[in-house]
Amino acid sequence: MKMLIVYTHPNHQSLSYAFLQEVIRGSGENTAVEEVRVLDLYEEGFNPLLVFNETKRRRDMHKDPELARYRDQLLWADKIVFVYPIWWGRPPAMLMGYIDQMFSSGFAYKETGKMLPEGLLKGKSVVCISSMKGPALYPLFWLNNAHKTLMRRALFSYVGIKQVRFFEFGGMESPRGRHQEKLNKVYQYFKKAN
Template sequence: MNTLVIYIHPNHQSLNYAFLQEVLRGSRENAKVAEIQVLDLYDEGFDPVLVFNEHKRRRDMHTDPALAKYREQLMWADKIVLVYPIWWGRPPAMLMGYIDQMFASGFAYRDKGGLLPEGLLKGKSVVCISTMQGPTHYPLLMLHNAHKVLMRKALFNFVGIRKVKFFEFGSMESKRGKHARKLERIYQYFKTAS
């Protein structure tokens, strides 16, 4: 199994970075993982801004040479792991900009003229690891699970990815946030994940 870990946080001293390290530690100890690649969108200097004009058309985004490396990573990966904070009830703009550009028509899905397109990323799985300042159940109780609906239904199911797992960790800025236990949970999951 090839694993692509996408890290979306500007600070390497953050708790999100600690979660990234546990993903890598567990994956390296997992005999089912053949290779691991890490894409740090901030370190990479990924530009999340969409630009369309007379020279750059949306319908050609799936062949944009500037995005070729990222398309190759997504095709190579059997498992895609996203590590990011929840800000204002949703993933960071950097991640949304990556999604806007990478999950393009002609690459991630194909329009068939019907109600739903053909997902072209079938067979892959995704794990979303997110942290937030508020309580763990805040997105469910106050936002009607908007984050999970966005990621699972509006994105991953749309492109053919059916196996999506979420780890949403709340109260992460609290001294009583049980950080060590949550980090251990991520390590144990990736140590045995298939």
């Protein structure tokens, strides 16, 4: 299994970075994992801004040469792991900008004239690891599970990815947040994931 980790947090002293390290550590002990690549969007200086003008059109985004390397990473990966915080009930704008550009028509899906398009990323699996300040049940009861619905239905299902796993941790700024227990849960999952 080839694994791409898309890490989205500007601080390498953050809890998100600690989760990234546990993904790498667990995967390194997993005989099913052939290779792991990490894309750190902030360190990379990824430009999340969409630009459309006379020379750059939305319908051509799937062949934008500036994004070719990122498309190749997604095609290469069997499992895509997203590690990010939840800010204002959703992933950071940096990650949303990556999604807007990478999961484009002609690359991640194609229109068929039917109600739903044909997903072109079939056979891949996704794991989303997110943490937030609010309580763990806040997204479910207050936001109607908007984050998971956005990621699972509006994005991954749309592009053909059916196998999606979430680790959504709340209360992470509390001293009673059981950080080590949650870090270990992620480590154990990736140590055995296939």
